[in-house]
Amino acid sequence: MAPRANWKGFLKIAEVACPVALYTAASASDRIVFHTLNRATGHRVHRVFIDSESGKTVPREEQVKGYETAPGEYVVLEAEEVASAVPESDKTLAVEAFIRCREIDDVYFDNSYYLAxxxxxxQEVYAVIRDGMRASQVAALARTVLFRRVRTVLIRAHGAGLIATTLNFDYEVRPAEEIFDEVPDLTIKGEMLDLAEHIIRTKSGRFDPSKFEDRYEEALADLVKAKIEGKPVPIRKEPVREKVVDLMAVLRESAGLAGRKPARRSSTPAKVARKTPARKPRTARRKAS
Incomplete structure (x- = not known):
């Protein structure tokens, strides 16, 4: 059975329009889902909304949206009022500009969809757009109404098709300075940088998503299977903890070798570290300060 499209409309570039459909690229629908049950009866339980003051159940027709203006004070919005804020949609992905594929920071990426x-x-118009973008090595910035909101979408050539990725708005992305402001601006060079580059080279590889396993999902599947078959529940094994190497300790050890052996340029980090001058005694540094 063919997947169901999340959205259908037109990809429009200037006067050219191509009928397209969006399909979810990543989905959690195949994950194991649990229901909440009444332990005594085995029946499913349902969520109800309770008035925080009276403790009485509030039926759906009496539920409204509210925006808190002050502690315990709200502006009430009726369903039709909220609906009036939803922009009208002409079902058109209107391309506003073509940009270099690497121009947008990945932190703005939201959800990805297959655009077919x-x-x-x-199909012919679609292929012309796809191949033209690939040959020019560009991506398209387009805007449309998706899921009740005007969204900016980045469209890129991908294999035989196109990938459309919704982008976060600028106000949704936290400034990096909030997190990195207190990180000191250090310049690492010499033996330290040589050692870091050596470690990175020894762990170089390629991205293969099939090699990344969802261990939690697999454990849940084994648990459910055992319960269905009436077998003992699998005992969780303690993970084997690998020895963590202190990078700075390695550097200090390498630096300690510098005073005992001649300095010589080498490709191995330990030998490169021999060129590091021996550290001054603590007392000497205190006098200098």
């Missing part, structure tokens, strides 16, 4: 031709008649 909506019908056989659109």
């Amino acid at each position: 031709p909506a019908n056989s008649e659109a």
Whole structure:
């Protein structure tokens, strides 16, 4: 059974329009889902909304949206008032500009979708747009109404098709300075940088998503299977903790070798570290200060 499109409309570039459909690229629908049950009866339980003051159940028709203006004070918004804020949609992904593929920081990426031709008649136009973008090595910035909001979408060539990624708004992305402001601006060079580069080279590889396992999901599947078959529940094994190497300790040890052996340029970090001058005694540093 073919997947169901999340959205259908037109990809429009200037006067060219191509019927397209959006399909979710990543989904959590295959994950194991649990329901909340009444332990005594085995029946499913349902969530109800309770008035925080009276403790009485509030039926759906009496529930409204509210925006808190002060502690315990709210502006009430009716359903039709909220609906009036939803922008009208013309079902068009209107391309506003073409940019270099690496121009947008990945931190702005939200959700990705497969953007495919909506019908056989659109395939030729779709292929022209896809191949033109690939040949020019550009991505398209487009805007449309998706899921009740005007969204900016980044469209890129991907294999035989196109990938459309919704972008976070600027106000949704926290400034990096909030997190990194207190990180000192240090310049690392010499033996320290040589050692770091050596460690990185020894762990170089390629991204293969099939090698990354969802261990929690697999453990849940084994647990459910054991319960169904009436077998003992699998005992969780303690993870084997690998020895963590202190990078600075390695550097200090390498630096300690410098005073005992001649300095010589080498590709191995330990030998490179021999060129590091021996550290001054603590007393000498105190006098200098």
